[in-house]
Amino acid sequence: MADDRHGRSTRLDAVARDRGIDAPAGDRGDATVPDHAGPRTKRVPEPHVHDTFSVDGIDTKRREGLLEAVLVDRDGVSAASATRRNGTVGIHHGPDVSREDLRDALEACGLVVAPGDAAFEVRRAAQFASARVAVAVLFGLMVATPYIAVLYPTRIEWLFYDPVTVQYLQSILDSQMATHFFVNLGSLSGIAFLVACGPLIKRSVAAAAAGRITNESVFVGSVVALFGYSTLAAFTAFEGAVHYDLVAYAVVGVTLWNHFGVGETTPDTASVGERTADGSDVSADATEDEPVAMTDGGR
Numbered sequence: 001m002a003d004d005r006h007g008r009s010t011r012l013d014a015v016a017r018d019r020g021i022d023a024p025a026g027d028r029g030d031a032t033v034p035d036h037a038g039p040r041t042k043r044v045p046e047p048h049v050h051d052t053f054s055v056d057g058i059d060t061k062r063r064e065g066l067l068e069a070v071l072v073d074r075d076g077v078s079a080a081s082a083t084r085r086n087g088t089v090g091i092h093h094g095p096d097v098s099r100e101d102l103r104d105a106l107e108a109c110g111l112v113v114a115p116g117d118a119a120f121e122v123r124r125a126a127q128f129a130s131a132r133v134a135v136a137v138l139f140g141l142m143v144a145t146p147y148i149a150v151l152y153p154t155r156i157e158w159l160f161y162d163p164v165t166v167q168y169l170q171s172i173l174d175s176q177m178a179t180h181f182f183v184n185l186g187s188l189s190g191i192a193f194l195v196a197c198g199p200l201i202k203r204s205v206a207a208a209a210a211g212r213i214t215n216e217s218v219f220v221g222s223v224v225a226l227f228g229y230s231t232l233a234a235f236t237a238f239e240g241a242v243h244y245d246l247v248a249y250a251v252v253g254v255t256l257w258n259h260f261g262v263g264e265t266t267p268d269t270a271s272v273g274e275r276t277a278d279g280s281d282v283s284a285d286a287t288e289d290e291p292v293a294m295t296d297g298g299r
Contacts, residue, residue, distance in 0.1 A: 011108070011109055012057075012067060012070065012111070013066070015070055015108060021066070021069045021070055048092045048094050049094075050090060050091070050092050051090070051091050051093065051099050053089045053090075053102070053113050055087055055112060056087055056114075057109075057111040059084060063082075067109060067111075070105075070109060071091055071105065074097075075097075076093050076094040077093045077097065078092045078093065132195060132197075132255055136196035136255035137252060137255075139189070139191060140192060140248040143192070143245055143247075144248060144249075146181065150181075151173070154173060155241075179235070182235065182242060186231060186244055188248070189245075189247040189251070190227065192251045192252075196252075197220065197223070200220055200254070200258075201220055203216055204221070219250070223251070226243055226250075227247050
C-alpha cells in the first residue's frame with residue numbers, strides 16, 4: 001500500500017517502520033472502511049498532563065492513526081489524538097516528558113508544528129468560524145423564505161399568471177401585518193450580520209480608526225448603508241424597496257467565502273485559556289482522579 005495519498009514515502013512512515021508500527025485497522029485511508037463508530041477512550045494516569053499542538057501535514061485518516069500509534073509508542077506518553085480536520089495533535093504524557101520533547105518528536109515525523117499556544121488559537125478560531133457559517137446560512141434561509149413566498153411575487157408580477165394571488169400578497173404588505181413582517185426580517189438579517197461578520201466589523205472599525213479604507217471596510221459600510229436604507233423604507237414614510245434579502249445574501253456569501261475560500265486570517269483569541277502551573281493546557285479543575293482521554297481527535 002502506498003504510504004500517502006500521493007504514493008510517496010513520508011518521514012512519518014519511516015519513523016513508524018523503524019519502530020515496527022503499522023497503522024491501526026480502520027485508519028489506513030481505505031474508503032471502504034467506515035469511520036470509528038464512537039470516540040475511543042483510554043485511561044490516563046493521574047499525574048499525566050495534556051499538551052495540544054497545531055500541526056500541518058496530517059492529510060489522510062491513515063496518517064492520523066499512524067501518528068497516534070507512533071506517539072503512544074514513546075515512553076511516558078499514555079494517549080494521543082491527531083485530527084486532520086483542524087490540524088491538531090493532543091498528547092497526554094508524564095511530567096518527565098517536556099513539551100519540547102514532544103515537539104521534536106512531531107517534527108521528526110515530518111510535521112510542521114506551530115509555535116506556542118497557536119494550537120488553541122487555531123482550534124478556537126475554527127470553532128467560531130463554523131458557528132458563524134451556521135448562523136449565516138440558517139438566518140439567511142429564514143430571511144430568504146418570506147421574500148420568495150411573499151415579496152418577490154409582488155415585485156415581478158409578470159412571472160405569475162394568477163393576478164389574484166399577487167393581489168392577495170400585496171394586500172398583506174399594505175396591512176398592519178407588514179410591520180411585524182419587516183421587524184422579523186430586519187432582526188434576522190441584522191443578527192446574521194453582527195454575528196457572522198463580527199471579525200470583519202472589528203477589523204473595519206480598526207481600519208477606520210487608523211484612517212485606512214480596506215475591502216472589508218467597503219463591504220461593511222455597504223451592508224450598513226443597505227440595512228439603514230431598508231429600515232427607513234420599512235418603518236418610515238420614506239418610499240423605497242426593503243432589501244433585507246440583499247443584506248442576508250451578502251452576509252452568507254462573504255461568510256462562506258471566508259470559511260471555504262480564503263479562510264479567516266485573524267483568529268479570535270480573546271478567551272484562550274492560560275496554561276496551568278504544571279505546564280498543561282487545561283485548567284486545574286478540569287480533571288479529577290483518573291482523567292479519561294478522548295483519543296479520537298474530535299472525530
